[in-house]
Amino acid sequence: xxxxxxxxxxxxxxxxxxxxxxxxxxxxxxxxxxxxxxxxxxxxxxxxxxxxxxxxxxxxxxxxxxxxxxxxxxxxxxxxxxxxxxxxxxxxxxxxxxxxxxxxxxxxxxxxxxxxxxxxxxxxxxxxxxxxxxxxxxxxxxxxxxxxxxxxxxxxxxxxxxxxxxxxxxxxxxxxxxxxxxxxxxxxxxxxxxxxxxxxxxxxxxxxxxxxxxxxxxxxxxxxxxxxxxxxxxxxxxxxxxxxxxxxxxxxxxxxxxxxxxxxxxxxxxxxxxxxxxxxxxxxxxxxxxxxxxxxxxxxxxxxxxxxxxxxxxxxxxxxxxxxxxxxxxxxxxxxxxxxxxxxxxxxxxxxxxxxxxxxxxxxxxxxxxxxxxxxxxxxxxxxxxxx
Amino acid sequence: xxxxxxxxxxxxxxxxxxxxxxxxxxxxxxxxxxxxxxxxxxxxxxxxxxxxxxxxxxxxxxxxxxxx
Numbered sequence: 001x002x003x004x005x006x007x008x009x010x011x012x013x014x015x016x017x018x019x020x021x022x023x024x025x026x027x028x029x030x031x032x033x034x035x036x037x038x039x040x041x042x043x044x045x046x047x048x049x050x051x052x053x054x055x056x057x058x059x060x061x062x063x064x065x066x067x068x069x070x071x072x073x074x075x076x077x078x079x080x081x082x083x084x085x086x087x088x089x090x091x092x093x094x095x096x097x098x099x100x101x102x103x104x105x106x107x108x109x110x111x112x113x114x115x116x117x118x119x120x121x122x123x124x125x126x127x128x129x130x131x132x133x134x135x136x137x138x139x140x141x142x143x144x145x146x147x148x149x150x151x152x153x154x155x156x157x158x159x160x161x162x163x164x165x166x167x168x169x170x171x172x173x174x175x176x177x178x179x180x181x182x183x184x185x186x187x188x189x190x191x192x193x194x195x196x197x198x199x200x201x202x203x204x205x206x207x208x209x210x211x212x213x214x215x216x217x218x219x220x221x222x223x224x225x226x227x228x229x230x231x232x233x234x235x236x237x238x239x240x241x242x243x244x245x246x247x248x249x250x251x252x253x254x255x256x257x258x259x260x261x262x263x264x265x266x267x268x269x270x271x272x273x274x275x276x277x278x279x280x281x282x283x284x285x286x287x288x289x290x291x292x293x294x295x296x297x298x299x300x301x302x303x304x305x306x307x308x309x310x311x312x313x314x315x316x317x318x319x320x321x322x323x324x325x326x327x328x329x330x331x332x333x334x335x336x337x338x339x340x341x342x343x344x345x346x347x348x349x350x351x352x353x354x355x356x357x358x359x360x361x362x363x364x365x366x367x368x369x370x371x372x373x374x375x376x377x378x379x380x381x382x383x384x385x386x387x388x
Numbered sequence: 389x390x391x392x393x394x395x396x397x398x399x400x401x402x403x404x405x406x407x408x409x410x411x412x413x414x415x416x417x418x419x420x421x422x423x424x425x426x427x428x429x430x431x432x433x434x435x436x437x438x439x440x441x442x443x444x445x446x447x448x449x450x451x452x453x454x455x456x
Contacts, residue, residue, distance in 0.1 A: 335428045
């Protein structure tokens with residue numbers, strides 16, 4: 001059996017690796033750890049058994065500073081996220097063996113579409129799980145408040161997006177009541193931080209109308225956290241309607257999908273809330289105009305009716321007076337007919353005996369005193385002779 | 389008609405009806421006829437004035453309501 005110095009063994013291993021991998025190759029792996037030192041990116045790559053997560057393989061890799069300064073921005077702009085631990089990656093590597101440092105994979109390229117494909121698959125699985133558990137649409141089915149004023153906001157207090165959000169709401173002058181629950185809004189620790197803030201909102205003594213999740217905006221950042229199952233499940237089951245304004249430019253995330261309402265930016269959320277108030281204000285103005293018109297129309301109608309009634313009353317009064325006048329005319333005629341003075345005017349006279357009208361001469365006897373009335377004056381006489 | 393203001397239209401009409409009926413009786417007391425006729429004609433005049441006043445007041449009130 002051959003006896004070798006360690007250096008010889010390592011040199012032979014180095015040669016064997018070089019001979020085996022004369023060309024670079026593409027390798028699929030998960031980034032288990034990542035560390036950037038002096039511009040060089042050091043990675044620990046692993047492969048796990050899909051069902052059990054048991055470790056099947058592990059290797060160290062490095063992206064030298066000169067390459068990383070190009071690959072880092074390329075990955076960020078293409079995949080919309082930072083290269084980080086937890087991602088499934090497809091790397092172009094040259095396996096190298098160094099006598100002093102051992103085995104290492106030198107990364108020369110990365111395929112972001114592989115990572116995106118993996119994430120998309122994860123997203124689908126998460127959505128399926130939420131649907132299977134019956135919570136996917138729970139938050140969307142909550143009744144949305146007509147006038148949400150008391151707002152619980154989960155955001156980073158120093159984020160530009162949060163400032164934009166508060167500035168827009170203040171400019172609307174609708175008197176919103178805001179309370180901020182600070183949280184990390186991006187990166188791998190964001191889901192846990194946001195969930196903690198959501199629990200604080202739920203436990204707050206003051207009731208809120210809405211929960212709003214808004215992120216800072218600015219540079220393209222890693223928003224993979226908004227596809228996290230735990231965060232999505234908490235949003236879906238939150239007792240208040242949730243609005244997200246995460247500020248992403250690409251596809252929506254699962255957090256957006258489960259929230260009652262998803263808008264692109266914090267400013268859009270503020271404008272939406274102010275818009276609800278404006279709509280309500282407009283609606284009230286419309287209602288007051290309708291009320292005014294209705295009252296005006298009703299009063300006009302009533303006035304018209306009254307005018308008609310007044311005319312009817314006038315007619316009735318005239319008719320009544322006419323009737324009474326007619327009756328008086330008849331009475332007057334009857335009085336005039338029975339007025340004996342009319343006959344006296346014509347030369348006739350009236351003769352009274354003992355206060356009674358004398359109509360028949362046989363009612364008198366000689367010597368009776370009679371009183372005769374003429375048109376003008378009267379005289380008394382004594383009956384001397386009677387003719388029958 | 390000395391106390392015109394104290395007499396209502398209905399009272400005047402009632403009195404008038406009685407007077408006319410009595411004047412129409414064949415055995416009406418002629419000694420009172422002249423006075424009754426005079427009273428009846430006064431009542432007719434009173435009733436006419438009353439009706440005229442009622443119509444004028446009513447129309448005045450209704451006209452002022454119409455203008456409002």
